[in-house]
Amino acid sequence: MWKNQYLFAIALCAGALSTLGMGCELIATVDRSRIPGDDGVTDGCADGTKNGDETDIDCGGSTCPQCELAKACTAKEDCASGFCADGVCCNTACDAECDACTADLKESGEEDGSCGASKAESECGEATCSEGVQTARGTCDGTSVDCAPGEETSCETFACDPDENACFAECSEDTQCAKCHVCDAGEGTCSLAPAGATGLGCEDDQACDAAGECKAANGQECTDATDCGSGSCVDGVCCDTACDSPCQACNIEGSAGKCSNVPLGAEDGMDCSDVNVCDGEGACKLVEGERCTTDEQCASGNCITVVSDVKACDEIETPDP
Numbered sequence: 001m002w003k004n005q006y007l008f009a010i011a012l013c014a015g016a017l018s019t020l021g022m023g024c025e026l027i028a029t030v031d032r033s034r035i036p037g038d039d040g041v042t043d044g045c046a047d048g049t050k051n052g053d054e055t056d057i058d059c060g061g062s063t064c065p066q067c068e069l070a071k072a073c074t075a076k077e078d079c080a081s082g083f084c085a086d087g088v089c090c091n092t093a094c095d096a097e098c099d100a101c102t103a104d105l106k107e108s109g110e111e112d113g114s115c116g117a118s119k120a121e122s123e124c125g126e127a128t129c130s131e132g133v134q135t136a137r138g139t140c141d142g143t144s145v146d147c148a149p150g151e152e153t154s155c156e157t158f159a160c161d162p163d164e165n166a167c168f169a170e171c172s173e174d175t176q177c178a179k180c181h182v183c184d185a186g187e188g189t190c191s192l193a194p195a196g197a198t199g200l201g202c203e204d205d206q207a208c209d210a211a212g213e214c215k216a217a218n219g220q221e222c223t224d225a226t227d228c229g230s231g232s233c234v235d236g237v238c239c240d241t242a243c244d245s246p247c248q249a250c251n252i253e254g255s256a257g258k259c260s261n262v263p264l265g266a267e268d269g270m271d272c273s274d275v276n277v278c279d280g281e282g283a284c285k286l287v288e289g290e291r292c293t294t295d296e297q298c299a300s301g302n303c304i305t306v307v308s309d310v311k312a313c314d315e316i317e318t319p320d321p
Helices: 002-014 018-028
Strands: 128-130 133-135 152-154 181-184 189-192 206-208 214-216 276-278 284-286 303-307 310-313
Touching: none
Parallel strands: none
Antiparallel strands: 128 133, 133 152, 181 189, 206 214, 276 284, 303 310
16 A cells, blocks of 8 residues: 555656755655565665665664674674674674774774784773772884783872772872772871781781781791891790890780780799799799898799798699689
């Protein structure tokens, strides 16, 4: 029916008055491919016009034939070659960091559709920031398909901003600072944390040293002061202080890593042994039976008369369990 109506309208226009001319012009522009039953209509994929969902003239899209090299595309399915790169059908996948398939993007300026090296100084890759180092996007050299690494910049006292792939420029919390640094939120600046500080980017068994590095935390085994975040290795463990007074130790059970008084009645190696023991309060005093003149000389706290005017230290009372 539509076909007959269209032909009838054309026939009327053939003898129409000039006043009908405009209407006839509109009829003449009707796309005959839209008229059911018109077997003589031109194929939409061969009408010399980019229409429908074609990606280029008479090719690509869901209904027309695949496009030849250099024709526009949006996906590999649009191309007879099976490759779509930089918006054109290409002879290869052309998916390295520094290659391109259009003349505008290639160093050689060769025609579209043939993959070649990207223009020199073209940016490639992505900017990254990791472990306090910011790396800018790379560049192409015009001959290789490999991307030369970008310039590296240290974040110094700041950490990497994962959202921007760049260094933070100011801080409002410690996590925006470099490892073993703390944030002065009022100033927006980061500074070194004190020796022995925990967290701040270190593992659970580590602590910061005074130079911004993670070392063994207090209580962890050590052989040298440089092993420890606190800078003190005492009695085979990292300690919170130098702990170098007699009758103090850093490896006491239950308090490892904290300088503590040696228990009452215990010896302290070369500092307090033989006729002396520790009084439990950090002092080295006489053992039971040693002659004394005052209570303060005895670990027991009692200097008693044993024979006539001879005094000696009393025994140490053991606390009830």
